[in-house]
Amino acid sequence: MPLLLQVQSVSKHFQLHIQNNKRIAALDDVSFKMDQGDILGLTGKSGSGKSSLMKCIYRTYLVNSGRILLHTGSGAVTDLASASEHAVLRLRQTEMFYCSQFLSVIPRVPAADIVAESLTRKGVSHADAAEQARDLLSKLGLPRELWDAFPATFSGGEQQRVNVARAIIAAPRFLLIDEPTASLDPKTKDVVIDLVLALKARGTSVVLITHDQHTLDRMASRRLHLEHGRVRELETAVVA
Amino acid sequence: MSSSSPTSAPAQVAPLNDADTGWLLRVRGLSKIYGEPISNSVQYTGPAHGTNICPETDAIVACAEISFDLYPGEVLGVVGESGSGKSTLVQLLYFDQQATAGEVQFQAIDEGQTNILGLSNQRKRHTRSNLMGMVYQNPRDGLNFSFSAGGNIAEKLLMAGNFHIGRIRERASFLLEKTEVPVKRMDSTPDTFSGGMQQRVQISKAIANSPPLLFLDEVTSGLDVSVQARVLDLIRHLQRELGVSMIVVSHDLAVIRMLTDRTLVMKNGRIVESGLTDQILQDPQHPYTQLLVSSLL
Amino acid sequence: MITATKFSQTYNFGFIDESTKKEIRRKLLKAVAIPGYQVPYSSPEMPIARGWGTGGLHATLSLIGPEDIFKIIDQGSDASVNACNLRDFVKRMTGCRTTYDTAEATLIQTRHRKPEEILTDKQIIVFQVPQPEILRRVERYEAKTRQMHAEADYAKMWVALYESYVKFGAIMLGAGYPVRVNGRYIMTPSPIPRWDVPNLSMAPCLHVFSAGREKRLHCVPPFTKVEPLEFEDVKFHVEEFRDIVCAASGGDKAFMDEIYESETSRKFVMNDSNFMDKVRAGTRPPQRLFTNPAA
Numbered sequence: 001m002p003l004l005l006q007v008q009s010v011s012k013h014f015q016l017h018i019q020n021n022k023r024i025a026a027l028d029d030v031s032f033k034m035d036q037g038d039i040l041g042l043t044g045k046s047g048s049g050k051s052s053l054m055k056c057i058y059r060t061y062l063v064n065s066g067r068i069l070l071h072t073g074s075g076a077v078t079d080l081a082s083a084s085e086h087a088v089l090r091l092r093q094t095e096m097f098y099c100s101q102f103l104s105v106i107p108r109v110p111a112a113d114i115v116a117e118s119l120t121r122k123g124v125s126h127a128d129a130a131e132q133a134r135d136l137l138s139k140l141g142l143p144r145e146l147w148d149a150f151p152a153t154f155s156g157g158e159q160q161r162v163n164v165a166r167a168i169i170a171a172p173r174f175l176l177i178d179e180p181t182a183s184l185d186p187k188t189k190d191v192v193i194d195l196v197l198a199l200k201a202r203g204t205s206v207v208l209i210t211h212d213q214h215t216l217d218r219m220a221s222r223r224l225h226l227e228h229g230r231v232r233e234l235e236t237a238v239v240a
Numbered sequence: 241m242s243s244s245s246p247t248s249a250p251a252q253v254a255p256l257n258d259a260d261t262g263w264l265l266r267v268r269g270l271s272k273i274y275g276e277p278i279s280n281s282v283q284y285t286g287p288a289h290g291t292n293i294c295p296e297t298d299a300i301v302a303c304a305e306i307s308f309d310l311y312p313g314e315v316l317g318v319v320g321e322s323g324s325g326k327s328t329l330v331q332l333l334y335f336d337q338q339a340t341a342g343e344v345q346f347q348a349i350d351e352g353q354t355n356i357l358g359l360s361n362q363r364k365r366h367t368r369s370n371l372m373g374m375v376y377q378n379p380r381d382g383l384n385f386s387f388s389a390g391g392n393i394a395e396k397l398l399m400a401g402n403f404h405i406g407r408i409r410e411r412a413s414f415l416l417e418k419t420e421v422p423v424k425r426m427d428s429t430p431d432t433f434s435g436g437m438q439q440r441v442q443i444s445k446a447i448a449n450s451p452p453l454l455f456l457d458e459v460t461s462g463l464d465v466s467v468q469a470r471v472l473d474l475i476r477h478l479q480r481e482l483g484v485s486m487i488v489v490s491h492d493l494a495v496i497r498m499l500t501d502r503t504l505v506m507k508n509g510r511i512v513e514s515g516l517t518d519q520i521l522q523d524p525q526h527p528y529t530q531l532l533v534s535s536l537l
Numbered sequence: 538m539i540t541a542t543k544f545s546q547t548y549n550f551g552f553i554d555e556s557t558k559k560e561i562r563r564k565l566l567k568a569v570a571i572p573g574y575q576v577p578y579s580s581p582e583m584p585i586a587r588g589w590g591t592g593g594l595h596a597t598l599s600l601i602g603p604e605d606i607f608k609i610i611d612q613g614s615d616a617s618v619n620a621c622n623l624r625d626f627v628k629r630m631t632g633c634r635t636t637y638d639t640a641e642a643t644l645i646q647t648r649h650r651k652p653e654e655i656l657t658d659k660q661i662i663v664f665q666v667p668q669p670e671i672l673r674r675v676e677r678y679e680a681k682t683r684q685m686h687a688e689a690d691y692a693k694m695w696v697a698l699y700e701s702y703v704k705f706g707a708i709m710l711g712a713g714y715p716v717r718v719n720g721r722y723i724m725t726p727s728p729i730p731r732w733d734v735p736n737l738s739m740a741p742c743l744h745v746f747s748a749g750r751e752k753r754l755h756c757v758p759p760f761t762k763v764e765p766l767e768f769e770d771v772k773f774h775v776e777e778f779r780d781i782v783c784a785a786s787g788g789d790k791a792f793m794d795e796i797y798e799s800e801t802s803r804k805f806v807m808n809d810s811n812f813m814d815k816v817r818a819g820t821r822p823p824q825r826l827f828t829n830p831a832a
Binding site for chain 1: 249250254257260262309311314469470472473476480498501502514515516518519522523525526527530531534
């Protein structure tokens, strides 16, 4: 399988100038490779650097040293750590999608529209996008009455459904997903897992953070274990 | 705990690549100084000195050494507190004020070969009406209150050479509808509208000629929260639909977070940090940015 | 007989001193060279108050020579009291012949009308203008209006016309309709009725517009294009006097005055009194008539 991602000696720390220049280490010399079509599960305790690593890949965090080489669909290789802002924005539009742990709520946009936006942004017609969005939300078990409601008042689980739907419907080439099944009941968890696996079957590569053993077992083809910001072990799991 | 290999702080302002093409707006070394500048005025002011005022001549360096690129379809946020120079920056770009120094190239004018700061008044006016749009914080700055809402939009259309009343009214109705202003109020003067509606009329006026570049200067400051949400929503929606590039000035990081892809952080007339908006908000590098972000309610 | 000679005065020809006349003529040349552009001028003091025709007198007295034949009308009438007083003044100051006959006059001063009869290339017509700045209605600052003219930024003027149409269903300007001269400057033709506006365009005579109170001169040279501002779908119209004939002369196709006879009846009389006299005498002079575009 061709390479998708090469993370080379990435280190990251935070310098808090306004708190007496406190230095907080996040990642220390992290290196690994990922092939296309992989689902890489990041594991480790809270604070071990999983989310930080994901954010470094997405360029939400700036690394202090190291390279993050992404092999794009066109065959070009870009170092996400040093690429220009414009280049990263383009990659976020065409290649990568980041699904954070919590839905960032934009006021006054109904749930179905939030999901449909991922498609309309790519040029899909409003009608088609709306239909697909509703379809997906119904699969995920979001009650019909909530489709046109504003997610600000949803419960954690309801927000999570919208959050995940938004990522899945985009069908990106490279998906970064943080705790996709948190706050979900076991049945919906499996729905989400199936949907992501369906994406993988169509060529999507995924980096996944999850505490849930069941999700990890079903989805991850490889695991990366982090401890105190360092790679502890990289293993290939057998997917059931 | 610490790694053996040396780590450096990431650049707070990414270096500019002049060889990069495909930009819509290129700004280099833009400055505005009021009063008597001396050769060192710029050096004695700025975030390191904590002041905009030159100690020797009392010249005010509103902004200096501003350089950035804007690409088509991008939304660039400019955030800073009072005196940061953020409003001055867009005023210079929109020709509301005359720059003291600097070069600005705009792809829509002479394919970016000319410094638009040196254009004749007539060409500047043409640029303002056809190629740029501006929405001010105070609707009275952007709208003529003695004309009706439709008349304000008509002004832009007339300046662009549309002299057919029927078509002007059609376009004005279309734009007002898009900005959720009731079309039956088209012939009323803006002083009869609420603040939020006045802003929306300003927005429809700004996009009347479908310009590739839009400036928004603190457009929701002073509006009630619910009204603010509606206006921001509209702006987001329009940006997605029209693909217009925007420069959004705000002191409110929440607005920046909602609307922009990239952000410039300004203090005392200089850019102290620039980066992707989510990076600025989640991993701010400069001490001032960290202060701003930590103050977000 | 005792003649009071001790305090008798002699006046310079045309009342105004030669240096000032020279200055006014220079400004007139500039105004002719830049059609429609408002040229500031000295506007010297006259023995009548501002707002009573001083500007018209300035232009007249600077241009008039001993051989000139002078006519002056006020809203079409030679016999109005102000026209008579100004006529007497010019006669006393120049000794020129005066006339009521439009064709005979070489220099015509007028308030708020252009004669119906076609003027030749041997005639000059001087219009009295109250407010030369056409943009004053939409912009109160002189500095700004000067800049607007310099940059040909007339958007506000157009919006005012648009607003008028939207509010009233028509552009409600009866007198002083804004015109574009020679494709460049927008100018007021002074408060002449719409009927007279098309007559300014491509005319053989020289039109001088003078505003004494505001101290501005502007000109429309002979054979210059003068276009009233209009939209693609809302065109310029002149007044239509449909089915109306002049009660005094029986003629039609001229600008009419409406006169109320009693509380119940009214009649129409041609406004241009000399023209009406000629029509009544059976010697109707040639006119230029404008046809309104189809609605």
